[in-house]
Amino acid sequence: MGAALELRFEAIGTAWSVEVYEPVSRAPMSAKIKHAIAARVEQFDLAYSRFRPDSLITRLSHQAGRYELPADAQPLFDIYQDLYRITNGAVTPLIGQTLSDAGYDAAYSLTPKPLTSPPAWDETLTYDFPHLTLHQPALLDLGAAGKGYLVDLVSELLEDHGLTSYCVDAGGDMRYRRLDGPPLRVGLEHPADPTQVIGVAELSNTSLCASAGNRRAWGDYHHILNPHTLTSPRHLQAVWVTAPTALIADALATALFFVDQSVLDGYYKFESALVHSGGSLQQSPGFPATFFSAT
Amino acid sequence: MNEQPQDNNKKIIAIVGLLVIVAAIAIGVMMSSQKTDTSNQATSSPTPSISASVTPSPTSNSSNPSSGYKDGTYSATGTYQSPGGRESIDISVTIKDGAVADTTAVSGSANPTGRNYQGQFINGYKAQILGKSIDDVSISRVSGSSLTSKGFNSALEQIKSKAKG
Numbered sequence: 169m170g171a172a173l174e175l176r177f178e179a180i181g182t183a184w185s186v187e188v189y190e191p192v193s194r195a196p197m198s199a200k201i202k203h204a205i206a207a208r209v210e211q212f213d214l215a216y217s218r219f220r221p222d223s224l225i226t227r228l229s230h231q232a233g234r235y236e237l238p239a240d241a242q243p244l245f246d247i248y249q250d251l252y253r254i255t256n257g258a259v260t261p262l263i264g265q266t267l268s269d270a271g272y273d274a275a276y277s278l279t280p281k282p283l284t285s286p287p288a289w290d291e292t293l294t295y296d297f298p299h300l301t302l303h304q305p306a307l308l309d310l311g312a313a314g315k316g317y318l319v320d321l322v323s324e325l326l327e328d329h330g331l332t333s334y335c336v337d338a339g340g341d342m343r344y345r346r347l348d349g350p351p352l353r354v355g356l357e358h359p360a361d362p363t364q365v366i367g368v369a370e371l372s373n374t375s376l377c378a379s380a381g382n383r384r385a386w387g388d389y390h391h392i393l394n395p396h397t398l399t400s401p402r403h404l405q406a407v408w409v410t411a412p413t414a415l416i417a418d419a420l421a422t423a424l425f426f427v428d429q430s431v432l433d434g435y436y437k438f439e440s441a442l443v444h445s446g447g448s449l450q451q452s453p454g455f456p457a458t459f460f461s462a463t
Numbered sequence: 464m465n466e467q468p469q470d471n472n473k474k475i476i477a478i479v480g481l482l483v484i485v486a487a488i489a490i491g492v493m494m495s496s497q498k499t500d501t502s503n504q505a506t507s508s509p510t511p512s513i514s515a516s517v518t519p520s521p522t523s524n525s526s527n528p529s530s531g532y533k534d535g536t537y538s539a540t541g542t543y544q545s546p547g548g549r550e551s552i553d554i555s556v557t558i559k560d561g562a563v564a565d566t567t568a569v570s571g572s573a574n575p576t577g578r579n580y581q582g583q584f585i586n587g588y589k590a591q592i593l594g595k596s597i598d599d600v601s602i603s604r605v606s607g608s609s610l611t612s613k614g615f616n617s618a619l620e621q622i623k624s625k626a627k628g
Contacts, residue, residue, distance in 0.1 A: 185604075340606040355600055357607020364594030368602055380608035408606060430579045447591045453570030453578055460593040 173198055179209045180217065180315060182339030188326065189333040189346060201329055208325050212318050215241075216310050218264050219274040228300075229264070229307040235300050242297045244310060244317050247419050252289050254435060258426035259419070262286040262293070263395055264307035270389045278386040283398045311391065316377050316418025319343050323414075336414075341377040343414045356457060359405035359443050366443070367459035374456070375414035379421035380406040392425050401425045403445050410456060411438040540571065550577045 171187035178184065186205060192198045215238045218225045228235065237245065251259040263286050271278040287306065294301040315338050323336045323343045333346040344352045351372045355365035359380050369376060381390035381400060390400045407424045411417040420438050429440055429452060441451040441459075449459055542551045551571035572578045597605065 335604075337604060340604075340608065342604070342606065352604070353602045355597060355602035355605040357605050358592070358594040359607070361594055362607065363597055365597055365600055365602065365605065366592040366594050368600060369606070376606055378606045378608060384608065406607065430575075433575050433579065443592055449592050453572075460595050 173201065175202055175205065177206070177209075180213055180318060180338075181219075182315065184209075184339070185335070185337045186322065186326075187335045187337075188331050189335075189349060190331060192331070197329075201326070201331075204325055204329070205322055208321060209318065211238075212240075212314075212321065216244075216314055218268075218307060218309055221274075225264075225308050225310070228302055229305055232302045232304050235302070237298050237300050239298070240321060241300075243320075243415055244313060245295055245297065245300070247313055247415060248310070249289075249295055250435065251419060251423050254431065255423055255426045257288065257395060259312060259423050260286055260289065260395055261308040261310055262289065262306055263393055264309035266393055266395065266398065267309055267311075267391070268307060270393060271386055272384075272389070272391060280387055280389065283393075285398065286395045312422035313415055313419035315339075315341055316375070316414035316416070319375070319414035319418075341375075341414060341418055342371075343375040344371045345373050356408060356441070356459075357406075366449075367441075367457045369408070369410070369455075369457035371410070371456065374410050374412065375417045376408060376410050377414060377417035377421045378406065378408050379418075379425065392422055394426065404442055405445055405447070406443040408441045408455075408457075409438050410440075411436065545577060547574055547576055 171189055173186075173188035173192045175186040176184065188201075192201065213220065214222065215224045217223045218229070220226060224235070224238070245261075248259070248261045252261075266283055266286050268274075269281045269283050271280045287304070292303055292306050294303070319336050319338050319341055320343060323334065323345070326334050326336070333349060335342055335344045335352060340357070342352075342354070346352070351370040354369045354371060354376060356367045356369060357378070357380075358364035358366050379392065381392065381402065381404070384391040385400075388400065393400055404425055407421045409417040409421045409424065411420065416436055416438060420432055420436060420440070423432060424440060424442060429442075432438070439452045439455040441449065441455045441457060443449055451457070451459070538553060540551050540553050542549055544550075553571050570578050
């Protein structure tokens with residue numbers, strides 16, 4: 169695609185690719201952007217990673233109290249608060265300890281212990297931005313929306329540098345903006361075979377995020393846990409969501425494991441495609457992709 | 464080449480029109496069966512009153528000798544009356560080598576309820592997923608779940624090898 173600036177790195181547990189499609193004229197500018205992205209990602213990880221002993225999230229897991237959240241926290245905590253309500257507690261940041269006990273911990277032990285249900289939001293948290301009060305210590309997990317939100321933050325950083333045509337891709341969750349140029353053709357990975365795709369999405373000025381239970385999976389579990397049943401949902405093989413921001417796309421790709429599209433329709437502007445466990449495809453009318461059909 | 468475009472078009476109209484009727488009836492059935500508030504709407508079951516018009520846009524001039532259908536994509540818009548107003552759904556049929564190669568349905572509904580029902584129809588209407596090799600498709604990147612971290616993957620590999628060992 170003739171990117172003028174390309175950047176690849178590994179962060180928050182996945183491989184990143186940042187491409188800018190317009191001339192970044194001077195070399196110092198390019199270096200400045202690269203440095204700014206690295207600093208932004210580090211700042212995010214230091215606040216929200218539950219795998220780092222020095223993160224804010226780890227501090228919250230040790231001690232109750234009233235904390236002042238970072239300036240960028242509001243969209244992230246807002247969407248968790250809203251989805252907690254909309255999904256009757258199925259999407260919850262309080263799933264951290266349960267995920268960790270299931271084996272998805274800082275050491276990637278992947279060795280499940282007996283699980284307990286996460287505590288209820290109202291008994292544990294009072295969220296009033298910029299403050300978060302923990303009535304008891306709690307290990308939060310922001311993995312359902314955090315990656316998408318960081319894609320947005322890196323995109324906004326590019327825009328702050330005056331750049332308007334870019335793709336920020338964090339392991340297949342991406343935001344694409346291009347004022348003049350072709351749509352981005354993205355293959356939708358076959359949930360059972362990573363060498364195949366089941367269709368092609370064409371993105372223009374939108375975000376696309378995926379969620380699937382086939383990869384980050386161990387034993388009986390994958391990276392999504394139902395807090396009520398303490399099992400990983402198996403009725404869906406893969407979910408893709410397009411939305412104006414990667415934050416929304418990422419969060420809804422998880423929420424769709426728990427609630428029907430119609431439940432979320434009234435709250436968010438998005439399109440979705442779901443592959444059910446039997447291999448049937450369900451897509452919303454405006455999902456911007458062509459799927460291959462068996463003819 | 465001695466073609467009978469009029470005759471061919473009539474056949475296509477019949478096929479596409481039939482699909483539109485099936486769509487509208489299917490959506491009507493879904494709406495009736497899923498209606499929860501029966502107290503004041505019990506008698507207003509949606510009536511699929513079909514009006515379909517076919518727009519043929521053949522991509523080539525060759526008609527298949529066995530079927531007589533001209534290759535191309537033919538589309539029709541079906542409309543029906545729902546409790547929420549008049550709704551439409553667009554259906555297109557692609558004819559290739561004289562046979563139906565693909566069919567697609569696109570919601571024309573503006574309201575969320577109509578979109579939802581039509582979406583449900585479209586979902587059931589498109590069948591099973593089918594994979595194609597990444598090498599055979601022109602794409603610039605992939606979205607799925609394979610690109611997890613090296614840390615997670617290496618931990619998983621270690622566990623697997625221990626389990627074998």
